[in-house]
Each structure stands twice: as C-alpha cells, then as structure tokens.
Amino acid sequence: MISGIDLNEVVDHICKNDKENPTTWRIRALPSRKLAQITGTANEQNQMDRMIDLVKYGLCGWKNFKFKDKDVELELDTDGSLSPGVLDMIPFNVIVELSTAILKINKLSAEEIKN
Numbered sequence: 001m002i003s004g005i006d007l008n009e010v011v012d013h014i015c016k017n018d019k020e021n022p023t024t025w026r027i028r029a030l031p032s033r034k035l036a037q038i039t040g041t042a043n044e045q046n047q048m049d050r051m052i053d054l055v056k057y058g059l060c061g062w063k064n065f066k067f068k069d070k071d072v073e074l075e076l077d078t079d080g081s082l083s084p085g086v087l088d089m090i091p092f093n094v095i096v097e098l099s100t101a102i103l104k105i106n107k108l109s110a111e112e113i114k115n
C-alpha cells in the first residue's frame with residue numbers, strides 16, 4: 001500500500017555536530033510538485049541551488065537559532081518560503097544537512113522517520 005505524504009507534519013531536526021545548547025530546526029515534507037520543480041534539473045552547478053531551495057521551502061521554524069546573541073525571528077515571503085535575509089544567515093553546512101533531512105522525510109512515512 002502506498003501512503004500519501006502528510007504535508008502538515010513537522011519534524012524536529014538537530015544537526016549532528018550541534019552538541020551544546022543545540023538549535024532545533026523544524027522541517028516539513030514538500031509537495032511532490034514543488035519537490036519536482038526543485039530537483040528536476042540535474043547538473044552539478046545547480047546542486048547547491050537545489051539544496052538552498054529545499055531549505056527555503058522545507059524549513060518552517062526553529063528553536064534557539066541566534067544571531068549576535070539575539071533570537072532570529074522567522075520571516076516568510078508571500079509564497080510561504082523562508083525570506084532570503086534569514087536563509088542567508090544559516091551556515092552552509094547546516095543547509096546541506098537540512099536539505100538531506102528534508103529529502104528523507106519526503107521519501108519515508110512518519111512511522112519510518114520515528115524509527
């Protein structure tokens with residue numbers, strides 16, 4: 001049996017190297033159409049842009065994300081994606097890890113994610 005993707009489910013993700021007082025990133029699955037738009041072009045030059053877009057559309061919040069000791073506020077564009085100003089504050093190694101996590105939740109059921 002094939003199960004649909006729950007687009008309302010939010011998953012907490014803590015980066016593997018964020019040990020002391022870690023940031024909790026709130027990520028979600030993307031609609032299949034948006035995922036196809038982002039991952040549709042397959043050349044190496046676009047790979048980094050695809051990772052950034054996955055996070056732009058799949059990151060929906062956080063806890064304990066700071067800039068100069070102040071909490072970073074969630075800012076969204078009119079299409080519901082993360083604003084460029086906030087997206088640019090996220091270190092690239094975190095973008096890479098979050099984009100991978102977002103791809104995983106698009107391919108696994110909620111029960112498989114918990115295991």
